Amino acid sequence: MIQDLKEEYGDIFEEELINEIVQVGTFKEVPEGYKFMEIGDYIRGMPLLISGAIKILREDEDGDELLLYYLEKGDTCSMTMACCMGDKKSEIRAIAETDAKLIMVPIQKMEEWTAKYKSWRNFVFNSYHVRLNELLSTLDNIAFQKMDERLIGYLKEKARVTNDNIIHSTHQDIAYDLHSSRVVISRLLKKLEEMGKIKLHRNYLEILDL
Amino acid sequence: MIQDLKEEYGDIFEEELINEIVQVGTFKEVPEGYKFMEIGDYIRGMPLLISGAIKILREDEDGDELLLYYLEKGDTCSMTMACCMGDKKSEIRAIAETDAKLIMVPIQKMEEWTAKYKSWRNFVFNSYHVRLNELLSTLDNIAFQKMDERLIGYLKEKARVTNDNIIHSTHQDIAYDLHSSRVVISRLLKKLEEMGKIKLHRNYLEILDL
DNA sequence: CCTGCGCAGTAACAATGGTTACAGAGGTAT
DNA sequence: ATACCTCTGTAACCATTGTTACTGCGCAGG
Numbered sequence: 494m495i496q497d498l499k500e501e502y503g504d505i506f507e508e509e510l511i512n513e514i515v516q517v518g519t520f521k522e523v524p525e526g527y528k529f530m531e532i533g534d535y536i537r538g539m540p541l542l543i544s545g546a547i548k549i550l551r552e553d554e555d556g557d558e559l560l561l562y563y564l565e566k567g568d569t570c571s572m573t574m575a576c577c578m579g580d581k582k583s584e585i586r587a588i589a590e591t592d593a594k595l596i597m598v599p600i601q602k603m604e605e606w607t608a609k610y611k612s613w614r615n616f617v618f619n620s621y622h623v624r625l626n627e628l629l630s631t632l633d634n635i636a637f638q639k640m641d642e643r644l645i646g647y648l649k650e651k652a653r654v655t656n657d658n659i660i661h662s663t664h665q666d667i668a669y670d671l672h673s674s675r676v677v678i679s680r681l682l683k684k685l686e687e688m689g690k691i692k693l694h695r696n697y698l699e700i701l702d703l
Numbered sequence: 704m705i706q707d708l709k710e711e712y713g714d715i716f717e718e719e720l721i722n723e724i725v726q727v728g729t730f731k732e733v734p735e736g737y738k739f740m741e742i743g744d745y746i747r748g749m750p751l752l753i754s755g756a757i758k759i760l761r762e763d764e765d766g767d768e769l770l771l772y773y774l775e776k777g778d779t780c781s782m783t784m785a786c787c788m789g790d791k792k793s794e795i796r797a798i799a800e801t802d803a804k805l806i807m808v809p810i811q812k813m814e815e816w817t818a819k820y821k822s823w824r825n826f827v828f829n830s831y832h833v834r835l836n837e838l839l840s841t842l843d844n845i846a847f848q849k850m851d852e853r854l855i856g857y858l859k860e861k862a863r864v865t866n867d868n869i870i871h872s873t874h875q876d877i878a879y880d881l882h883s884s885r886v887v888i889s890r891l892l893k894k895l896e897e898m899g900k901i902k903l904h905r906n907y908l909e910i911l912d913l
Numbered sequence: 914c915c916t917g918c919g920c921a922g923t924a925a926c927a928a929t930g931g932t933t934a935c936a937g938a939g940g941t942a943t
Numbered sequence: 944a945t946a947c948c949t950c951t952g953t954a955a956c957c958a959t960t961g962t963t964a965c966t967g968c969g970c971a972g973g
Contacts, residue, residue: 551839551842551843551846553843553846553847555847557846557847559842559846559847561842571831571835572835574828574832584836584839585839607824607828608821608824611818614817614818614824617828618784618817618827621781621785621831621835622784622785624835625781625782625785625831625834625835625838626785626794628835628838628839628842629761629794629795629838631842632761632769632771632838632841632842632845633761633763635842635845635846636761636763636767636769636845636882637763637765637767637769637882672846672847
């Protein structure tokens with residue numbers, strides 16, 4: 494745990510802060526598909542991601558989903574922080590996109606460290622900043638792009654975070670993430686295949702040249 | 704200026720911090736329509752809004768606009784903070800929705816005050832938090848709602864921030880904010896009028912019962 | 914008063930995306 | 944092998960939104 498933590502966060506956190514994290518944090522290793530958090534959950538701790546990727550989803554009253562963005566190594570969840578501060582319930586759902594390692598830090602330490610460590614302060618601010626911009630770009634995609642462009646962007650991003658040109662998803666899975674319907678996604682994927690950009694298979698697809 | 708500041712922020716900032724703000728901040732009074740910031744601008748300072756409302760817009764490469772949210776009294780612009788930290792250009796456009804009073808604080812003070820004043824730290828975190836949630840709800844609207852619902856929400860929100868049941872906008876203005884087209888908005892507004900919810904006029908409309 | 918311009922109303926049409934329905938392919942459990 | 948279930952492909956259709964085009968109204972400036 495200490496090695497992992499130092500490797501990923503050693504450059505940005507002071508030695509002393511690293512030690513504190515080791516003392517109070519709990520190391521966690523979770524498999525793909527692990528659900529960290531459901532909408533409406535109260536937040537127990539703050540995750541520091543060491544490896545793997547977590548996908549963050551939004552859901553409306555009718556159960557319609559939408560992929561917001563991925564957290565990757567070195568990231569933390571700004572939503573969590575936002576929720577802690579206000580003692581609010583989670584607004585999002587978080588699911589491990591790949592196997593992942595992380596450290597959970599009790600939220601009480603947040604405020605303490607923010608006062609004490611400059612590096613922590615910067616880390617937290619930077620997280621907010623990155624998350625805001627990530628949300629903005631998600632919003633751009635939805636507001637300004639058509640489904641075919643969004644689909645291409647989705648496939649690229651998914652290939653990037655999983656570091657794999659094979660996307661292990663059914664058409665229905667993709668439809669959920671993009672808040673569309675299976676038929677629409679099948680239609681568009683077929684077009685992409687005809688254009689030679691991807692190759693379709695049952696339960697997965699290959700990215701050839703996006 | 705001091706009275707205005709104390710009235711709006713006296714409860715949340717320490718006396719000492721208020722004094723610092725007065726010393727280094729510049730008071731500004733701007734008319735409706737004043738453009739604070741354009742996309743790509745470098746950020747000069749951080750605004751503390753005392754009265755009025757500022758609308759924050761996103762724009763894509765093709766010049767298509769989209770209203771993100773309004774800043775109101777007691778708010779500050781998290782985007783500004785995010786930008787300062789990274790020394791980045793603005794991702795958004797900011798325009799006074801009504802006449803507005805505010806205090807501009809040099810961005811160099813940000814970091815200093817964050818270390819020094821707990822109240823400032825809380826204020827900044829809270830701003831990020833509020834802004835994240837505001838962005839999320841904007842995203843919800845766009846992703847999960849149809850145009851007619853979005854239009855109703857837009858009219859309500861606009862009436863709220865301007866504190867006026869008369870919306871002084873042309874159909875084209877509304878279309879820009881919602882990233883739609885004039886004809887579509889006219890069509891939907893007409894329906895709302897037929898339902899007795901609004902009354903249409905040239906260059907403005909009245910909200911009757913939304 | 915006339916002219917011109919911006920705004921609003923409307924119709925016809927196109928495009929995109931969502932829905933329903935059904936057939937067939939692949940894989941699994943019995 | 945059979946039955947079953949999930950995933951994919953496809954067609955037909957609908958709803959919403961966007962586009963183009965044309966009309967007329969109101970108001971400001973000459």
